Amino acid sequence: DQQVKQNSPSLSVQEGRISILNCDYTNSMFDYFLWYKKYPAEGPTFLISISSIKDKNEDGRFTVFLNKSAKHLSLHIVPSQPGDSAVYFCAASVTSGSRLTFGEGTQLTVNP
Amino acid sequence: SAVISQKPSRDICQRGTSLTIQCQVDSQVTMMFWYRQQPGQSLTLIATANQGSEATYESGFVIDKFPISRPNLTFSTLTVSNMSPEDSSIYLCSVGPGPIPGGYTFGSGTRLTVV
Numbered sequence: 001d002q003q004v005k006q007n008s009p010s011l012s013v014q015e016g017r018i019s020i021l022n023c024d025y026t027n028s029m030f031d032y033f034l035w036y037k038k039y040p041a042e043g044p045t046f047l048i049s050i051s052s053i054k055d056k057n058e059d060g061r062f063t064v065f066l067n068k069s070a071k072h073l074s075l076h077i078v079p080s081q082p083g084d085s086a087v088y089f090c091a092a093s094v095t096s097g098s099r100l101t102f103g104e105g106t107q108l109t110v111n112p
Numbered sequence: 113s114a115v116i117s118q119k120p121s122r123d124i125c126q127r128g129t130s131l132t133i134q135c136q137v138d139s140q141v142t143m144m145f146w147y148r149q150q151p152g153q154s155l156t157l158i159a160t161a162n163q164g165s166e167a168t169y170e171s172g173f174v175i176d177k178f179p180i181s182r183p184n185l186t187f188s189t190l191t192v193s194n195m196s197p198e199d200s201s202i203y204l205c206s207v208g209p210g211p212i213p214g215g216y217t218f219g220s221g222t223r224l225t226v227v
């Protein structure tokens with residue numbers, strides 16, 4: 001039972017353009033959502049999060065949008081840079097600080 | 113946030129043998145977590161390790177296969193026992209949450225290949 005799904009295993013964009021990574025979830029109890037970025041041979045690093053009481057959270061080039069009715073969230077990166085090339089994991093928890101459920105990840109490649 | 117040192121970074125092991133993975137944290141933490149990432153799949157929580165008590169295992173994972181030690185608030189080990197090729201994965205330890213709600217910190221991972 002995959003409660004968090006990232007249906008796109010890979011995404012390729014040009015430098016300077018927008019990258020949009022998508023994530024869907026099925027468990028309506030989830031109320032806290034996070035994005036992690038992972039480079040090869042490194043552990044995932046926390047990128048940005050959003051609580052279910054919000055529909056948008058922005059941090060520099062990164063914005064996360066949450067659509068609770070659709071059980072969908074997305075991560076926008078603009079402008080995309082080659083250094084953003086990594087695997088991005090979506091994660092969700094029932095409450096902030098409780099165990100995380102991860103999606104399968106999306107490999108983002110930003111081409112110069 | 114905490115800094116985690118995880119080792120080994122990678123290993124190739126014979127089937128039927130065991131491998132112990134270590135995680136050292138630079139500060140005292142209450143909860144440590146062990147994850148597995150099989151090829152092309154998501155990070156799956158194996159167990160939660162609390163100091164002074166037995167680890168709590170998730171469905172599908174058992175102590176005989178993945179024994180965990182947590183002797184103090186800065187250190188934990190995960191052993192992958194009686195390995196088979198299906199155990200080939202990346203294993204990660206994690207601590208948290210940190211100052212940012214939900215912001216767990218991960219070790220760099222151990223890439224295990226069982227032949």
